[in-house]
Each structure stands twice: as C-alpha cells, then as structure tokens.
Amino acid sequence: MRIDVLTLFPQAFESPLGCSILKRALDNGLLDVVLTDIRDFAEDSYRKVDDKPYGGGPGMVMMPGPVFACFEHVQSLWPHKGRVILLTPQGQKFNQAKACELSREERLILIAGRYEGFDERIRVGLGAEQISIGDYVLSGGELAAMVIIDAVARLLAGALGDEDSAKDESFSEGLLEYPHYTRPEVFRGMKVPEILLSGDHGKIAEWRRRQALERTREWRPDLLGPEDRSLQD
Ligand code: 9D3
Helix, strand or coil: EEEEECCCCHHHHCCCCCCCHHHHHHHHHCCCEEEHHHHCCCCCCCCCEEECCCCCCCCCEEHHHHHHHHHHHHHHHCCCCCEEEEEEEEEEEECHHHHHHHCCCEEHHHHHHHCCEEEEEEEEEEEEEEEEECCCCCCHHHHHHHHHHHHHHHHHHHHHCHHHHHCCCEEEECCCCCCCCCCCCEECCCEHHHHHCCCCCCHHHHHHHHHHHHHHHHCCCCHCCCHHHHHCC
C-alpha cells in the first residue's frame, strides 16, 4: 500500500513513522508513506498557502491553488489514482471498520489542513471524502492523518502474520477486552484471579467472555445492542 500525505508540516510525521509497527511495516515494504509539503506548491515568492475568508469572519482558509498543484503532482507520481481523504472536523468519524476498509485500498492520499479549514473547492474539485477522528478540536489534520496511518499499518502487518494480536481485537469483536495479568502472582497485595491459574481452558475462556461483557456494559454500554445492555446478572 502507498499512502501520500499532503501537509504543511511534513516533519511532524517523522517520529511516529520511526516507531514500532509503523517502522516495521515501512521496512518490510508493506507500506510506503510519502510526505509532500503543500508550501512547495505555493504560487508566490512569499510561499503563501492561506488567505482571508470571502464574506469575512475569523481565521484564514487554505487556498485552493497550492493544494491542487500539490495534489496533481503527487497523483502523477504513481499510476494508481487512490482514494482521496481530507482530514476535517466535519468528516465521518473514524473507527475500526473504516480502518479495515481503508487497509484494503492500494493507495490513499491524505490531505491535512491547518487554519480554519479548506476552501470548499478543494473538497469538491478533488472529489475527496472527509474523515474526522473524533469530537474534539485539534490544531490541524496532521495528528488525525497519523492516527489513520497507524490504524491501517497495523492491519497490513497483521494480515501478513507479523502481529497475531491483530486477530482478537476488542473493537473488531465489538466488546472491550477482558483483564490481563502477568507475573507476579501477588503484586502489592493484589492477587491474580484463581481461575487463571487453574489450567482449565474452558473455564478461563468463559470467565474472560463474561468479564469482557461486564466491563463493556459498565464502561462502554454504547458498544452493546439493547439486549446485552439490559441483561441482568
Ligand atoms: C471554531 C470552528 N472550528 C471547527 C470545529 C474550526 C476548526 C478547528 C480545528 C477548524 C479546523 C481545525 C483543525 N482540525 C483539523 O484539521 C482536524 C480534526 C479535528 O480538529 N478534530 C478531529 N478530527 C480532525 S481531522 C482534522
């Protein structure tokens, strides 16, 4: 898979891409991430990429010229046209299902904005879909792009068996995870549940399922259907 990122802050991606699963996916050649600086496609000698909103109002807007020029350059670098995604607070909320869907694409082109937003002609003209990573205000689209890249990259790695924990994912199964324990058996007076030391794998599986369900009911009832939400005992 190839992911292009159009951004005013390509340096912001360097540390996250240099870590763990992401680094492995890049080293393996499972994934290639290409960062392109939108400012390199500015049309004047001040390298201006934002301007005042028509109609007035606060803040600045990303100009269409530099983003279009950057996009056309990037798209010409590879034959596969790719799925074009604008990171914006107005987008559909990102989730694991969307991560799975995107991981099946051959190419993504992510566009991260700064300022108040993009000139509307960018979204319309590029035929872009929009994605948000949640209902809180970030200072730009870069962190959102990194979240998407991370979620997609670990699915690519998982598909090749690099990472077996990608299989029993809590969010893919719709429940939170059961509690985990490792050594020591007693830590500061807190004991590992007896059942996990019993060696009875059937009982352990049953206990874990029940724990997962109870925790989901308590902490994330929104993940459950009405039946499971109301179930007593
Ligand atoms: C006051 C109106 N704001 C809209 C909520 C303006 C505004 C705030 C923050 C416009 C852009 C931004 C920058 N945010 C992103 O580019 C962004 C984002 C986010 O803020 N939250 C969750 N997902 C995303 S994806 C891109």
